[in-house]
Amino acid sequence: MIEIIILLSSWIIGILLFCFLVPVSKLRLAIIGFLIMQTITWPLGFLVSEFNLISYPVRLFDDAARTSFTFEYFAFPIVSALYNLYHPRKSKLRGLLFTSIIVSLLTGIEVILERYTDTIEYINWRWYWSSISMFITLYISLGIWNWFNKKSADK
Numbered sequence: 001m002i003e004i005i006i007l008l009s010s011w012i013i014g015i016l017l018f019c020f021l022v023p024v025s026k027l028r029l030a031i032i033g034f035l036i037m038q039t040i041t042w043p044l045g046f047l048v049s050e051f052n053l054i055s056y057p058v059r060l061f062d063d064a065a066r067t068s069f070t071f072e073y074f075a076f077p078i079v080s081a082l083y084n085l086y087h088p089r090k091s092k093l094r095g096l097l098f099t100s101i102i103v104s105l106l107t108g109i110e111v112i113l114e115r116y117t118d119t120i121e122y123i124n125w126r127w128y129w130s131s132i133s134m135f136i137t138l139y140i141s142l143g144i145w146n147w148f149n150k151k152s153a154d155k
Contacts, residue, residue, distance in 0.1 A: 003058035003119045007070050014078040021082055030081040032148060037080035037141045038073055044133070045072035053125045057118040068120065076134075079106065083138055084145045099138055107131045 022030040045067040048054050056068040083102055088094035111127050114120045 003117050006113065006117060006119055007058070007060060010070050010075050014075050017082065018078055022085065026085055029145075029149065030085055033081035033084035033141065033145050034077040036084075036144050036148075037077040037137070040137050040141060041072040041076055044137070048125070052123050053129075055121045055123055057121055059119070071120075076106075076137075080138060080141045084142055087142055099135060102138065103131050103134045106134055 018030065046065070049056065049066040049068075056066065059067075060069045079102065083099075086098075088098055107127055107130050110120060110130055114122055114127075
């Protein structure tokens with residue numbers, strides 16, 4: 001039962017964060033960031049679950065996919081959309097620190113969920129693989145997002 005509460009809370013918190021932290025003037029940019037991350041996490045999430053690196057014993061749509069719909073298609077894309085909007089632009093060091101803080105928070109939450117709930121189970125996986133993969137995918141998402149925004153500003 002706690003797992004269902006966690007999953008539903010993730011959706012509620014994600015929606016609230018998106019509504020309160022995305023200015024209306026930047027809504028299009030946030031949606032683009034959200035969709036970019038969904039595109040990245042879709043194949044990666046399936047690979048990780050299909051190769052039995054991670055399992056999600058309690059998940060939404062358990063008959064449709066072995067991956068975590070809540071994390072791969074909603075929570076992480078919300079984080080990515082906000083990350084892209086608020087990533088420091090002027091200093092590479094601040095950007096690296098910002099990314100490190102976000103990844104550390106997400107990894108910490110994941111480790112707690114892995115240890116104390118059935119929302120995620122590491123099979124052939126370690127917490128540092130999550131950190132590395134989140135770090136890389138956030139930077140890939142940011143790069144695509146910046147490229148897309150530069151292209152749309154050029155028109």
